[in-house]
Amino acid sequence: MEIRNIAVIVNAGAVDPDLVALASELARRHHAALTGMAAAEPPLVVMGMDGGAVAASVYAEQHAEIEATLAASEQSFAAMVPPGIKHRWLQAVQRPEVATIGFARSVDLIVVGSSDQQAPLGQAIDVSAVLLGAGRPVLVSAHGARKLKATKILVAWKDTKEARRAVVDALPFLKVADDVAVVVVDEGNLAVERASMLDVVAWLQSHDVKAHGDVLPDIGGVSQTIVQAAQSAGADLIVSGAYGHNRLREWIFGGMTRELLATPGINRLFSN
Structure with missing residues (x-):
């Protein structure tokens, strides 16, 4: 896959x-x-019961305020994009995650910031909903990061369709990285875990990725083990499948995806 259209959600x-x-x-x-x-x-x-007209008036006023805010945001965004980069703007008076999922059909990669609990009501985006519904890889940036180096990347491997999708989606980054570590956390079936990890390393190498692999002991949870391994390796990007139940919004595998989302100090690329 080539990345030709990037969306940044602000x-x-x-x-x-x-x-x-x-x-x-x-x-x-x-x-x-x-x-x-x-x-x-x-x-x-x-x-x-008698407040319908008042509610409609209040809604119309708030709707107009949001449209004005979005128009100002468009101007701010355009002023921040460096010269020479083709760009456009999309907006909606809608829940941010719903709008993003709808817009996602026209992009290859979605970039969002680390979770912002201070966003006003109606403006905070549910990143987990985007991960599960967009059908596109989602890059969650490290807090304050202005550049993604991605010279060293850690792939959090688990033999699932989500992880397989993530590795394919991440190929544009993996192929140009200097070092790619594919790691699997030992969850009690070492032989099978190692075999699947070695298979994905060989597949990546067949795509000219400088990949190697390892099985890691669990040091207090899968996500903590993954983050510590990335930090020790000097990686600034973690590639992972996004695991969750679309209807119940319940994350499985010990909340690994939720915990990685809550780790703002490193860039994370998720696919579902």
Whole structure:
């Protein structure tokens, strides 16, 4: 897969210059077009039996305020994109994750920032919903990162369809990295785990990826083991499958995906 269209998801009214810089650098590196996206929806207005007209008026006012905020965000985004990078803007008065999933059909990669609990109601994006519904790889940037080096990458391997998809989606990054470590955390079936890891290493090497592998002992949870291994290797990107139940929003494998999402100090590429 080649990356030709990148989307960066920004908070309405609070466009993060670091996030736009990182996405812009990725667009430059991959000769890709960059799409800025933002969405927000008015908070739910609860009125009494006779409050329908008032609720409609309040909603209309909030809708207009959001549209004005989105228009200002478009101007901020455009000013942050360096010259020479083709870019466009998409916006919606809608829940951000719903809008992002709809927009995702026209892009190859979605870039979002680390979870921002301070975003106003109606503007915070549910990244887990995007991971499960977009059908595109999602790069969650490290907090404050302005560039993704990705010279050293750690692949969190588990023999699942999600991990297989993640490795394929990450090939544009893996093929140009100086070092790719494929690691599997020992969960009690060492022979099978090692065999599957060696198979994926061989597959990556057949695609000219400088890959090697290892089985890691569990040091207190899969996600903690993975993050510590990445830090020890000097990697600034973790590639992982996104594991979850789309209907119940419950993460499996000990909450590995949820915990990796909550680790803001490193870039993470997820596929589902």
